[in-house]
Amino acid sequence: xxxxxxxxxxxxxxxxxxxxxxxxxxxxxxxxxxxxxxxxxxxxxxxxxxxxxxxxxxxxxxxxxxxxxxxxxxxxxxxxxxxxxxxxxxxxxxxxxxxxxxxxxxxxxxxxxxxxxxxxxxxxxxxxxxxxxxxxxxxxxxxxxxxx
Amino acid sequence: xxxxxxxxxxxxxxxxxxxxxxxxxxxxxxxxxxxxxxxxxxxxxxxxxxxxxxxxxxxxxxxxxxxxxxxxxxxxxxxxxxxxxxxxxxxxxxxxxxxxxxxxxxxxxxxxxxxxxxxxxxxxxxxxxxxxxxxxxxxxxxxxxxxx
Amino acid sequence: xxxxxxxxxxxxxxxxxxxxxxxxxxxxxxxxxxxxxxxxxxxxxxxxxxxxxxxxxxxxxxxxxxxxxxxxxxxxxxxxxxxxxxxxxxxxxxxxxxxxxxxxxxxxxxxxxxxxxxxxxxxxxxxxxxxxxxxxxxxxxxxxxxxx
Amino acid sequence: xxxxxxxxxxxxxxxxxxxxxxxxxxxxxxxxxxxxxxxxxxxxxxxxxxxxxxxxxxxxxxxxxxxxxxxxxxxxxxxxxxxxxxxxxxxxxxxxxxxxxxxxxxxxxxxxxxxxxxxxxxxxxxxxxxxxxxxxxxxxxxxxxxxx
Amino acid sequence: xxxxxxxxxxxxxxxxxxxxxxxxxxxxxxxxxxxxxxxxxxxxxxxxxxxxxxxxxxxxxxxxxxxxxxxxxxxxxxxxxxxxxxxxxxxxxxxxxxxxxxxxxxxxxxxxxxxxxxxxxxxxxxxxxxxxxxxxxxxxxxxxxxxx
Amino acid sequence: xxxxxxxxxxxxxxxxxxxxxxxxxxxxxxxxxxxxxxxxxxxxxxxxxxxxxxxxxxxxxxxxxxxxxxxxxxxxxxxxxxxxxxxxxxxxxxxxxxxxxxxxxxxxxxxxxxxxxxxxxxxxxxxxxxxxxxxxxxxxxxxxxxxx
Numbered sequence: 001x002x003x004x005x006x007x008x009x010x011x012x013x014x015x016x017x018x019x020x021x022x023x024x025x026x027x028x029x030x031x032x033x034x035x036x037x038x039x040x041x042x043x044x045x046x047x048x049x050x051x052x053x054x055x056x057x058x059x060x061x062x063x064x065x066x067x068x069x070x071x072x073x074x075x076x077x078x079x080x081x082x083x084x085x086x087x088x089x090x091x092x093x094x095x096x097x098x099x100x101x102x103x104x105x106x107x108x109x110x111x112x113x114x115x116x117x118x119x120x121x122x123x124x125x126x127x128x129x130x131x132x133x134x135x136x137x138x139x140x141x142x143x144x145x146x147x148x
Numbered sequence: 149x150x151x152x153x154x155x156x157x158x159x160x161x162x163x164x165x166x167x168x169x170x171x172x173x174x175x176x177x178x179x180x181x182x183x184x185x186x187x188x189x190x191x192x193x194x195x196x197x198x199x200x201x202x203x204x205x206x207x208x209x210x211x212x213x214x215x216x217x218x219x220x221x222x223x224x225x226x227x228x229x230x231x232x233x234x235x236x237x238x239x240x241x242x243x244x245x246x247x248x249x250x251x252x253x254x255x256x257x258x259x260x261x262x263x264x265x266x267x268x269x270x271x272x273x274x275x276x277x278x279x280x281x282x283x284x285x286x287x288x289x290x291x292x293x294x295x296x
Numbered sequence: 297x298x299x300x301x302x303x304x305x306x307x308x309x310x311x312x313x314x315x316x317x318x319x320x321x322x323x324x325x326x327x328x329x330x331x332x333x334x335x336x337x338x339x340x341x342x343x344x345x346x347x348x349x350x351x352x353x354x355x356x357x358x359x360x361x362x363x364x365x366x367x368x369x370x371x372x373x374x375x376x377x378x379x380x381x382x383x384x385x386x387x388x389x390x391x392x393x394x395x396x397x398x399x400x401x402x403x404x405x406x407x408x409x410x411x412x413x414x415x416x417x418x419x420x421x422x423x424x425x426x427x428x429x430x431x432x433x434x435x436x437x438x439x440x441x442x443x444x
Numbered sequence: 445x446x447x448x449x450x451x452x453x454x455x456x457x458x459x460x461x462x463x464x465x466x467x468x469x470x471x472x473x474x475x476x477x478x479x480x481x482x483x484x485x486x487x488x489x490x491x492x493x494x495x496x497x498x499x500x501x502x503x504x505x506x507x508x509x510x511x512x513x514x515x516x517x518x519x520x521x522x523x524x525x526x527x528x529x530x531x532x533x534x535x536x537x538x539x540x541x542x543x544x545x546x547x548x549x550x551x552x553x554x555x556x557x558x559x560x561x562x563x564x565x566x567x568x569x570x571x572x573x574x575x576x577x578x579x580x581x582x583x584x585x586x587x588x589x590x591x592x
Numbered sequence: 593x594x595x596x597x598x599x600x601x602x603x604x605x606x607x608x609x610x611x612x613x614x615x616x617x618x619x620x621x622x623x624x625x626x627x628x629x630x631x632x633x634x635x636x637x638x639x640x641x642x643x644x645x646x647x648x649x650x651x652x653x654x655x656x657x658x659x660x661x662x663x664x665x666x667x668x669x670x671x672x673x674x675x676x677x678x679x680x681x682x683x684x685x686x687x688x689x690x691x692x693x694x695x696x697x698x699x700x701x702x703x704x705x706x707x708x709x710x711x712x713x714x715x716x717x718x719x720x721x722x723x724x725x726x727x728x729x730x731x732x733x734x735x736x737x738x739x740x
Numbered sequence: 741x742x743x744x745x746x747x748x749x750x751x752x753x754x755x756x757x758x759x760x761x762x763x764x765x766x767x768x769x770x771x772x773x774x775x776x777x778x779x780x781x782x783x784x785x786x787x788x789x790x791x792x793x794x795x796x797x798x799x800x801x802x803x804x805x806x807x808x809x810x811x812x813x814x815x816x817x818x819x820x821x822x823x824x825x826x827x828x829x830x831x832x833x834x835x836x837x838x839x840x841x842x843x844x845x846x847x848x849x850x851x852x853x854x855x856x857x858x859x860x861x862x863x864x865x866x867x868x869x870x871x872x873x874x875x876x877x878x879x880x881x882x883x884x885x886x887x888x
Contacts, residue, residue, distance in 0.1 A: 038268070038271065041252060041271055041274070041275055042252040042253075042255070042256050042271060044253070044256050044500075044501075044504065045252070045255070045256045045259070045267070045271060048256070048259060048496065048500060048501070049264060049268075052492065052496050052852065053264065053849075053852035056488075056492060057488075057492070057848065057849050057851070057852060058849075060488065060845065062841055062842060062845040063810075063842055063845050063846065063849075067807055067810060068846075068849060070803075070807060070810075070811055071810055071811050071813075071814035071846050071849065071850075072814070072849070072853060073811075074811035074812070074814045074815045075814045075815055075817070075818040075850060075853045075854070076265060076853065077815070078411075078815040078818060078819055079228065079265065079266075079673075079818055079853070079854075080228075080229070080671065080672075080673035080674065081227075081228035081229040081265075081266065081269070081672070081673040082228065082265035082266070082269070082853075084265075084268070084269065084272075085264065085265040085268065086265075101802055102802060102803055104633060104634040104636075104637070105634075105636070105800065105802040105803050106803065106808075106811050107634070107637070108634050108636050108637045108640070108797065109793075109797050109798075109803075109808060109811065109812070110411075110811075110815060111411065111637070111640060111797070112411055112412055112792065112793035112797060113411040113412065113413060113812060113815045113816065113819070113822075113825075114410065114411045114815070114819075115374075115406075115407070115408055115409040115410045115411045116408055116409065116641060116645065116677065117409060117668060117671065117673075117674035117676075117677040117678075118671075118673065118674070119637070120630070120641075120676070120677065121673070121674070121676065123630065123633055123634060123637060124676075126633070127633050186712070186715065189696060189715055189718070189719055190696040190697075190699070190700050190715060192352075192353075192356065192697070192700050193696070193699070193700045193703070193711070193715060196348065196352060196353070196700070196703060197708060197712075200344065200348050200556065201553075201556035201708065204340075204344060205340075205344070205552065205553050205555070205556060206553075208340065208549065210545055210546060210549040211514075211546055211549050211550065211553075215511055215514060216550075216553060218507075218511060218514075218515055219514055219515050219517075219518035219550050219553065219554075220518070220553070220557060221515075222515035222516070222518045222519045223518045223519055223521070223522040223554060223557045223558070224557065224709060225519070226519040226522060226523055226855075227522055227557070227558075227672065227709065227710075228672075228673070229671075229672035229673040229709075229710065229713070230557075230672065230709035230710070230713070232709075232712070232713065232716075233557075233708065233709040233712065233713075234709075249506055250506060250507055253504065253506040253507050254507065254512075254515050256501065257497075257501050257502075257507075257512060257515065257516070258515075258519060258855075259501070259855070260496065260497035260501060260855055260856055261516060261519045261520065261523070261526075261529075261855040261856065261857060262519070262523075262854065262855045263818075263850075263851065263852055263853040263854045263855045264852055264853065265853060334564070334567065337548060337567055337570070337571050338548040338549075338551070338552050338567060340548075340549070340552050341548070341551070341552045341555070341563070341567060344552070344555060345560060345564075348704065349560065349701075349704035353700065353701050353703070353704060354701075356697065358693055358694060358697040359662075359694055359697050359698065359701075363659055363662060364698075364701060366655075366659060366662075366663055367662055367663050367665075367666035367698050367701065367702075368666070368701070368705060369663075370663035370664070370666045370667045371666045371667055371669070371670040371702060371705045371706070372561060372705065373667070374667040374670060374671055375524065375561060375562075375670055375705070375706075375821075376524075376525070376819065376820075376821035376822065377523075377524035377525040377561075377562065377565070377820070377821040378524065378561035378562070378565070378705075380561075380564070380565065380568075381560065381561040381564065381705075382561075397654055398654060398655055400781060400782040400784075400785070401652065401654040401655050401782075401784070402655065402660075402663050403782070403785070404649065404782050404784050404785045404788070405645075405649050405650075405655075405660060405663065405664070406663075406667060407649070407785070407788060408644065408645035408649060409664060409667045409668065409671070409674075409677075410667070410671075412789060412793065412825065413816060413819065413821075413822035413824075413825040413826075414819075414821065414822070415785070416778070416789075416824070416825065417821070417822070417824065417825075419778065419781055419782060419785060420824075422781070423781050482860070482863065485844060485863055485866070485867050486844040486845075486847070486848050486863060488844075488845070488848050489844070489847070489848045489851070489859070489863060492848070492851060493856060493860075497856065520857060522707075523820065523857060523858075524820075524821070525819075525820035525821040525857075525858065525861070526820065526857035526858070526861070528857075528860070528861065528864075529856065529857040529860065529861075530857075554707075555707070556707055556708055557707040557708065557709060558706065558707045559670075559702075559703070559704055559705040559706045559707045560704055560705065561705060636796075636797075636800065640792065640796060640797070644788065644792050648784075648788060649784075649788070652784065
C-alpha cells in the first residue's frame with residue numbers, strides 16, 4: 001500500500017544535517033541536548049523542528065541572521081507566553097551579533113504593540129538570558145519551565 | 149423583590165451532581181479537591197465550573213469523550229498559556245482511552261497552527277503529566293502553577 | 297438508561313427566562329434575534345449563552361452592571377479579535393449608564409495593557425457602535441462580521 | 445560556496461507530490477488555486493505549506509483524519525482570529541466524515557476554553573462554510589478575507 | 593544635528609514626578625523598587641513605564657481609580673499570560689477600594705469572555721495576591737516570575 | 741488643586757511635533773488623516789499615539805528604522821488580529837528601505853512562531869499593502885477595517 005505511515009526519518013539526510021548545523025550555530029552547545037530531549041518525547045516533533053525552521057527557513061540568505069533573530073525576539077515578546085523560547089532566542093541574537101542594548105531596545109519598542117505586561121515579562125526573561133550568558137547561571141528565578 | 153442576587157446554589161441539584169460525576173470520571177481522584185479549592189476562593193466560580201462544562205457540555209453524547217479530550221488538548225496547546233489545565237486534560241485524555249502516542253501526535257500537529265513555542269511548551273507539559281501518571285510524581289520541574 | 301444525552305432544554309425554565317430578561321436589558325431590541333440566530337445553528341450553544349453568562353453571572357448583585365460592562369469592554373479590547381462582541385458590549389455599556397467618554401477612556405487605558413493595534417481596532421469598533429446608536433446605521437464600514 | 449541560499453524547490457519531489465495529494469483530499473477542488481495564490485506572493489511560504497503540514501504531518505497514520513480535523517477546528521476556534529482557515533477546515537472536516545452536528549458540538553465545547561466571543565465567531569464562520577457547501581455560495585457576508 | 597538620539601530623560605520633570613506619585617499610590621511600597629529594577633535593565637523602558645500609563649493615563653479624572661483597576665484586572669485575566677502584572681493589579685484594586693469579593697466577581701465574570709483556563713489561572717494569582725497582602729507572604733506557590 | 745485632570749495637550753510642544761514628523765516619515769501622506777480620525781474619537785488616544793511610540797520610541801538611534809519596521813511586521817504577524825496596523829507597517833517597511841522580498845521573508849519566517857493561520861493572514865494583508873502601493877488601490881478585498 002502506498003500510504004506513507006510512520007516514516008523512519010533518515011537523520012543522515014542533507015536537510016536534517018543542514019538543520020542541525022544551523023541550530024548549533026544559533027543555540028550553541030545546548031543545541032544537541034535540546035533536540036534530543038524533544039526526540040525522546042515525540043520523534044516526529046523533533047524531526048520537524050530540525051528540518052523546517054532551521055534546515056529550511058533560517059538557511060535562506062534573504063535576510064541576515066541578526067535581523068532574523070531580532071524579529072523573532074519581537075514576535076516572542078508580543079506572544080507573552082513564549083518565555084522559554086524567548087530566552088533561547090535572546091541568546092541566539094547575541095550569538096548572531098546583536099548587542100544587549102539592541103535586544104533591550106526591540107523589547108522596549110514592543111510596548112507599543114503588546115502593552116506593558118507582555119513586554120515586562122520579556123524584559124525579565126531577557127535578564128535571565130543575560131545572567132546565564134554571564135555565567136551567573138545560578139539564577140534563583142528560573143523561567144517558567146526549563147526545557148533546554 | 150424579584151431580582152436574583154447572591155443565590156445559594158443547591159449542590160444536591162441534579163445538574164451539580166451530574167457535573168461532579170463527570171468531573172470525577174475525567175480528572176480522577178483529584179477532582180473533589182480541585183473544585184473545593186476553587187470554591188474556597190469563589191463559590192460562584194466553582195458552581196459554574198461544575199455545572200457548565202462538566203454538567204452540561206461534556207455529558208452530551210454527540211461526540212465521544214476521547215475525541216473531546218483530544219480536541220481540548222489541541223485547544224489548550226495553541227493557547228500557549230494554559231499549562232496547568234493542559235496537564236489536567238492530558239491525564240483526562242489518557243483516562244478516556246487515548247494513547248500517549250495519540251496525545252503527542254495532536255500536539256505535534258498543532259505546530260502547524262500555533263508554531264513551535266506554544267507547541268513545545270505543550271510537549272513539556274505533556275511530559276510532566278506522563279511523569280505524574282507514572283508516579284514519578286517528584287517532578288522537580290513543576291508546571292507554572294499547581295492548582296490541582 | 298440514566299446517561300443524559302441530548303437533553304431537550306425547557307425554555308420556560310426560570311434560569312432561561314431570567315437569562316432572556318437580562319440579555320434583553322443589555323442588548324435591547326436585538327437580543328431575541330441574536331439568540332434565535334445562534335439557536336438555528338447550535339441549540340446547545342444558544343441555551344448555554346442565555347443561561348450561563350446572562351442568567352447566571354450578570355444577574356448577581358455584587359457589582360453594578362455599568363462597571364461589569366466597562367470590564368467587558370476592557371477584556372474584549374485586549375483580545376483584539378472580538379470585534380462583533382465588542383460592538384455589542386459598547387452599546388450595552390451605554391444602555392447601562394456609561395457615557396461615551398467613559399467607554400473611550402477605558403479603551404484608551406487599555407493601550408497600556410495590549411498596545412496600539414488592539415486598542416486602535418477597539419476604538420474603531422466603538423465608533424461603529426456609536427454610529428449605529430446614532431441611527432447613522434448605514435455605516436459603509438461594517439465590522440468584520442455581523443451576527444446580531 | 446556551500447551556503448544554501450535561495451533553493452529552487454523541486455515540485456516533482458515525492459514530499460511535494462505527497463503534500464499536494466493530501467491537500468487536495470482535504471480542501472477539494474480549491475486546493476490548487478489556494479497554493480498557487482500563495483506561491484505568487486512567496487514561493488518559499490507555498491513550499492513549506494505543502495510539504496510540512498500536508499506532506500508531513502497529516503499523512504501519518506497515528507490519528508484518523510476526521511479526528512485530526514476536529515482538533516484543528518477546536519484549535520482555530522480558540523485562536524479567535526483564524527476565520528479564513530477555520531472555514532477551510534470546517535469544510536475539510538465534513539469532507540473527512542464529520543457530521544455538521546459534530547462540528548457544531550466541538551465549537552460549542554470550546555466555549556469552556558475560549559469564552560463566547562471566540563466561540564461565537566467560530567459558529568458564524570461554520571455557518572458560512574455550511575452555506576458555501578450548500579451552494580448558497582453567494583453569501584453576502586464574506587469572512588474577513590477570502591484567500592481560497 | 594537635530595535628530596534626537598539617546599535622550600537623557602529628566603526625572604525631575606513634572607510628568608515623571610506625577611507618574612511616580614501615581615505608581616506609588618497604586619502599587620504601594622513596592623513601587624520604587626519595581627521601577628528601579630526595570631531601569632537597571634532598560635532605562636527607556638522604565639521612563640516610558642512611569643510617564644505613559646501612570647503619569648498620563650491613570651491621572652485623568654474621567655473614571656475613578658477603582659473602576660480602572662477592575663477593568664485592568666479583567667484585561668489581564670483574559671490575556672492569560674500576564675500573571676505577575678495581574679498580581680500587582682489585584683493588590684492595586686484592593687488599595688483603590690475594591691473588596692476581595694468584587695475582584696473575585698470580575699474574574700468569575702471573565703469566564704464568559706476567556707473560558708476557564710485563563711480565568712482559573714487568574715483566580716489562583718488572585719489568591720497569591722490576597723495571601724501576600726495577608727502577610728502570609730511565605731507563599732510556596734510563587735507566580736511564574738516575580739519582578740516586583 | 742494639584743490633581744491633573746483633563747489636560748489640554750499642547751500640540752506645539754516639541755514631543756508632539758517630533759512625533760508627527762516621525763509618523764509622517766513612516767506612514768507618508770496618510771499620517772495626518774490617520775491621527776485626525778483618532779483624535780475625533782478620543783483626543784487622549786491620539787496624543788499618546790503621536791508622542792509615545794513615534795515621538796519617543798521610534799526616534800531613538802539604537803536601531804535603524806528598517807530593522808525596527810521588520811520587527812514590527814514580525815510582531816503584528818504573530819498577533820493574528822492586527823491586520824489594519826500590519827498593512828500600515830508593511831508600507832512603512834518599504835518606505836524605510838525594506839524590499840518586498842524581505843517583508844515576505846519575515847512573514848514566512850514567522851510560520852515557525854505562530855503557525856500557518858496567522859502567517860497566511862499576514863501574507864494576504866501584505867499583498868493588499870503591495871497592491872495599494874502599486875496604485876492598484878481599487879482592491880476589491882479590503883482589510884477587515886480601514887482606518888487609515
